[in-house]
Structure formats: structure tokens, C-alpha cells
Amino acid sequence: MAIFGCVADDFTGAGDAASFLVKGGLPTQLFNGIPKEGDKVLPGVQAIVIALKTRTQETSSAVDDTMKALMWMGEQGVKHFYLKYCSTFDSTREGNIGPIADRAMELTGSKISLLCPSLPVNGRTVKDGCLFVNGVPLQESPMKNHPLTPMWDCRIQELMKEQSIYPCKVMDRSWFGKSLEEVTQAFEDEKRTYLIPDYETDEDGEKIAAMFYKLPLLTGGSGLLEPLARLHAWELGIGSESAVPDNTTSGGAFMVAGSCSKATLGQIKHFKEQGGLSYRMDPVAMAEGKESVEDVWSFIQKHQDQSVLVYSSDTADNVKKVQEMGREKIASMLEQASAQLAQKAVKAGMTRIIVAGGETSGAVTKGLGFDSYRIGESVAPGVPIMIPAGREDIRLVLKSGNFGQEDFFTRVLEMTEKKEGK
Structure with a gap:
């Protein structure tokens, strides 16, 4: 009790x-x-x-x-x-x-x-x-x-x-x-x-x-x-x-960043500089129908042996176009795309879901249908590893834009991966 x-x-x-x-x-x-x-x-x-x-x-x-x-x-x-x-x-x-x-x-x-x-x-x-x-x-x-x-x-x-x-x-x-x-x-x-x-x-x-x-x-x-x-x-x-459940789980990782905060942009940059594989969702191309969720998922499937970071931060050239199309409309589209990708990842057997951005986190958790979690160790202050009730195999990490260290993505991958023999 x-x-x-x-x-x-x-x-x-x-x-x-x-x-x-x-x-x-x-x-x-x-x-x-x-x-x-x-x-x-x-x-x-x-x-x-x-x-x-x-x-x-x-x-x-x-x-x-x-x-x-x-x-x-x-x-x-x-x-x-x-x-x-x-x-x-x-x-x-x-x-x-x-x-x-x-x-x-x-x-x-x-x-x-x-x-x-x-x-x-x-x-x-x-x-x-x-x-x-x-x-x-x-x-x-x-x-x-x-x-x-x-x-x-x-x-x-x-x-x-x-x-x-x-x-x-x-x-x-x-x-x-x-x-x-x-x-x-x-x-x-x-x-x-x-x-x-x-x-x-x-x-x-x-x-x-x-x-x-x-x-x-x-x-x-x-x-x-x-x-x-x-x-x-x-x-x-x-x-x-006794308060901390096992942080690790077997299975692949899906990472998505919807925040354009300075901290998250730095974390994306660091991940790429360390050799991490990434895919940038182009908001303008998606809004114009030139890119789709299936395109992103196809890229992830082609690299099943690697942890892919999907992100949607804008280039300077796209900012004006995004404003013209309506920021709220574009943000909603990207959040739904992130949720659909997370659903595909879990269905495909991925067990580590990592999300950067408050609104993106909300869309992903809603899409996955998770509403209760046991709380584990923290990757960074205020960013715990969470285990959804009824899915003990999954580890979910959600962070608001400005949270986390520069090496956040590599750190969370290391902390959540179950090593062979352990």
C-alpha cells in the first residue's frame, strides 16, 4: 500500500x-x-x-x-x-x-x-x-x-x-x-x-x-x-x-527527437559526431507529400543492426516555409509521425523507446497506449527509465527538450541495453 x-x-x-x-x-x-x-x-x-x-x-x-x-x-x-x-x-x-x-x-x-x-x-x-x-x-x-x-x-x-x-x-x-x-x-x-x-x-x-x-x-x-x-x-x-528495477532489456532501440531546443540540437549533433546513424524527417517534404512515415520506417528496417535516431529539427531555409504552412499543423503532423514510427518499432520487436521533446513524448505514449509506469534509474536529472505496466520487456525514456547531457543518446543506449550473459 x-x-x-x-x-x-x-x-x-x-x-x-x-x-x-x-x-x-x-x-x-x-x-x-x-x-x-x-x-x-x-x-x-x-x-x-x-x-x-x-x-x-x-x-x-x-x-x-x-x-x-x-x-x-x-x-x-x-x-x-x-x-x-x-x-x-x-x-x-x-x-x-x-x-x-x-x-x-x-x-x-x-x-x-x-x-x-x-x-x-x-x-x-x-x-x-x-x-x-x-x-x-x-x-x-x-x-x-x-x-x-x-x-x-x-x-x-x-x-x-x-x-x-x-x-x-x-x-x-x-x-x-x-x-x-x-x-x-x-x-x-x-x-x-x-x-x-x-x-x-x-x-x-x-x-x-x-x-x-x-x-x-x-x-x-x-x-x-x-x-x-x-x-x-x-x-x-x-x-x-529495492526502489530501482532493472534498467536493461534485450532488443533494439528506436530514438526520435521532436524538440528543437538548444540542448536537444547539441545532443543530436554529438550523437552524429560519435558515428551514430540518423535520419532527418523533413517537415516541408512530409507536408508536401514528398516524404512519408513509410520512407522513414524503410530506412530504419534497412539498418536493423544499428540504433537509428530520427529527428525533425528545421534548417534555416525551411523555417519560412513551415511558418507559411502553419506551425501548429506541422508540429501535429510530426508528432503523429513520431507516434506511428514508435508503434511500428514496438510491433517489430524493438523494446527501447527513447523520445526527446515534451509534446513528442506525449504523442508517442498516447500512440503506444501506455498510461502507467514503474520508475527506474535516471539517465539525467529528471529523466528516468520507465517500464510500462504490463510490458516488463520495454524500457521507455522521455525527456523534455532542455534536459540531459550532451551525450544523452549514447548514454541512454548504454544504460538500457542488456549485455549478453548478464
Whole structure:
């Protein structure tokens, strides 16, 4: 019976959260969307992560979906809940973090909770209630130009004033080391309250987790999840090695990259420079009917003894044509092509499916019909190896565009391949 439950605001964020829970020692299962009737928690799982789409979803629907997810986890025995959101928060004035957290506080009967978006390993830190990105105040960072959630203030209290009905209090380092009872007593005359602790290092995260891990509800980025998992695993008497299933499997690999982020482009370049075989899907040629999914698949079949990386990043000459044809139309076409290729790969017996790009990952998992996964070791921070429920032979690795090291593709191939005699 699971004891820890996390609701994430998107799929790649859920994978990120799940990877830190496993690293902390809790056997973890990830569900893509609210579990359906008949969906079950796998044997031995102690942490459940449910991926929703609440970051940019209409607010009332986002709140309703989150409550359904929390209640389902409660029915599975979960006692400790976590709302996971982006480590750069959501600074739109009509943002969803406040309304969701307010209802979750009420549902779980929480008097106090945390707002803890820090993820020091990725340069996200909080000091004096202010959120920084690589040492730069949020509203001065590149995130100020985010197309969906532009960042206008680094002060979390100010951001929450527009979103939440409950007050926020900044918790500086003088609170570190106090007991949960002392903190609770300090706010016993307040109505429900959010605390915003200083969190600049991993050591800060460990101290915060030790103070608050017994609360029914916490909220934040993925940074706090590893120390929380360690504490719960210790109480359960679970060794960290029991949390990680076998990363490897026999069979070929199919790789597809739909992201044009700087990180993914660098990873494609590195793979090719290391002698990796690749095929570029030309979006303009596909839209004009000059290239098809069958053409790509034919190339893959001709090189069955090699792992082929299929990618669709645009050349400068194609950008204008793509704009003229409609970016959304082209993106949808490429995502569906990626999903069809992944379906063909699995049908042909390939067991390692590796996808770069959030939207491409969503299309591929939908196409394959996978909606629940046991979580394995991470290839990179926030990028775990996943084993679909009911398909123990398959290893699935999904990454958002900016995640992963330069050698991501060669690294994931090495980590997932079962060697002869092992």
C-alpha cells in the first residue's frame, strides 16, 4: 500500500518528480492522467505520481482534476500528499497554483503547508521569499519572456496574493532546526497558512524535509522530493536498492527527437559526431507529400543492426516555409509521425523507446497506449527509465527538450541495453 502521493502539473514534470522519489529510495509508479477504473498500484510501490495538465489548464478544471487525483490516491492508502509544479512557479495573475493548493489544503485538513519551488541542481533557489534562476531574480531571468507564463515578480508572496485566499509567511533560516510542533504552535492563531522557506542548497532541502515531512500536504518543485523520500523510506525500512528495477532489456532501440531546443540540437549533433546513424524527417517534404512515415520506417528496417535516431529539427531555409504552412499543423503532423514510427518499432520487436521533446513524448505514449509506469534509474536529472505496466520487456525514456547531457543518446543506449550473459 502506497504512503506517498504526488500530483504533477505536466507529464515531464511528473517524470522529473518520480525520478527524485526513486533516487530517495521509494519504489514509484507514474500514472499518465487520472487513473481509470481497474487501474491498480503495482506490488511493492510506495509512491504514486499522477501526471495532469494543470499548468496551463482552465482553472476550475485544473482544480477538479487535482482533487480527483488526490482522492484516488487517498483510496490507495496515501497519507502524505505533494503538489509538484514548475521550479519557476507560475507567475500569471490568474495562475493555477494558488487555487489548487487552497483546495488541497482544505481537502487534507492542513493548517500549514509549504511553497517550495527550489531545485538547486538546476539553479532554482529561494531566499527571503524571492525566487532566483541561476542567481538572477525571476522577473529578470529569461523566463520573463515565457510565452504562456511570463514571469513578472520574484516575490512568491506577491505572486500568491493574486492566486490564493490564504496568507503566505516567509520563513528565514532562524526557523531551521525547530520542531514541527514549534512551527505549528507559532501559527495556531492564523488561518491556513503557506510558509516560504529559504532553500538555496541541497542541505537546506534536507533540513526543510526533516521539519515538515509528516505534514499531510506539501507543495513545490522536485527539489524537496528526494530528501522527503529518504525520510519515508527510512521509516518504512526500505533500502534504496529495492526502489530501482532493472534498467536493461534485450532488443533494439528506436530514438526520435521532436524538440528543437538548444540542448536537444547539441545532443543530436554529438550523437552524429560519435558515428551514430540518423535520419532527418523533413517537415516541408512530409507536408508536401514528398516524404512519408513509410520512407522513414524503410530506412530504419534497412539498418536493423544499428540504433537509428530520427529527428525533425528545421534548417534555416525551411523555417519560412513551415511558418507559411502553419506551425501548429506541422508540429501535429510530426508528432503523429513520431507516434506511428514508435508503434511500428514496438510491433517489430524493438523494446527501447527513447523520445526527446515534451509534446513528442506525449504523442508517442498516447500512440503506444501506455498510461502507467514503474520508475527506474535516471539517465539525467529528471529523466528516468520507465517500464510500462504490463510490458516488463520495454524500457521507455522521455525527456523534455532542455534536459540531459550532451551525450544523452549514447548514454541512454548504454544504460538500457542488456549485455549478453548478464
